[in-house]
Amino acid sequence: MKLKKNWKPIIDKFMSKLTVWKLKTLSFGGRITLITVVLSNLPTYFLSLFAAPTRVLDQRNFFCRDFLWGRLDGALKIRWVSWDKIIASKDEGGLGVGSIKALNIALIVKWWWRLRSDSSLLWSRVISSIHNLNSKPPDYFANMQIPCLWKNMAGVKKEMLILGIRLSDFIVKTEIGNNAVWRCSLSSDGIYSVNILKKKIDQLIPINLEKIECAKEVPNKVMCFIWKARMGRVPAATTLQKRGGGQLDSITCGYCDYEEECVNHVLAKCSFARIVMEWVFKWCDIVAIQFNSVVEVLDFAAGWGNCPKKKVIATSHMLQDTLKYLEG
Secondary structure (H helix, E strand, O other), X not given: OOOHHHHHHHHXXXXXXOOHHHHHHOOHXXXXXXXXXXXXXXXXXXXXXXXXXXXXXXXXXXXXXXXXXXXXXXXXXXXXXXXXXXXXXXXXXXXXXXXXXXXXXXXXXXXXXXXXXXXXXXXXXXXXXXXXXXXXOOOOOOOOOXXXXXXXXXXXXXXXXXXXXXXXXXXXXXXXXXXXXXXXXXXXXXXXXXXXXXXXXHOOOOOOOOOOOOOOOOOHHHHHHHHHHHOOOOOOHHHHHHOOOOXXXXXXXXXXXXXXXXXXXXXXXXXXXXXXXXXXXXXXXXXXXOOOOHHHHHHHHHOOOOOHHHHHHHHHHHXXXXXXXXXX
């Protein structure tokens, strides 16, 4: 399975899910959900048995990026945010899409964990006998001179070392009497989990973003927009001009015709944005205040404590109506 052609059925099945009609009918948040929930689970069986070639993983990421930013129909679209920030975990400030490479490594390591922790199983005894694992160090994976599936799976050990992770760092053998007990230090109960290692690998991506608290009542479409707006990565006139988004007649705000149409102006400082916020404040019976940036809006919402209703109002209603303005 080291050859790219062996993965063609998986790539073809993957591409069949990335259709133009889905691209045109789904919002940015909907595309994120499709990529995260559906597309990442398609090749799970193969990824749990074979170490995928880098070219296959890169092609999959390329298709996902194009689908996310609307480039499947051949039109050139702006990629507003780097892929590393999109796949980073939500705890690190990303969107939590997750790396397919991290999933591949975590799935294969689970086989190694079961080999060691369930040594009484027949397949475990067979593999241990073939590769003489009982006389080897705890982190020894396979005899690389023996051509077999297990040799291919052992390739993830090298990938983990490149990432600065060693199996012995989190999977530890403890002798209790005459029995060997294996524990995973990444989990509180000592049991290995694919999601735990996958999350650990995703957290290695340095993105330097603040985590945005998500209220379950806020639609994913709106939360994705807030995430991009906080970074200033939405199509206002000034950001389009910086990224070469076509020839603009003017970068002055089309509503107030007073200041440049930057992200903070459109969503916080513009008279249109402030009228929307005043309506929301009045509806909630709250004294209206003025904001000068998206960060100030989000910080104001965070200062409301743990009241779900107030957080929904501040992080959703204040920006959702302005989002309609940007889209329409």
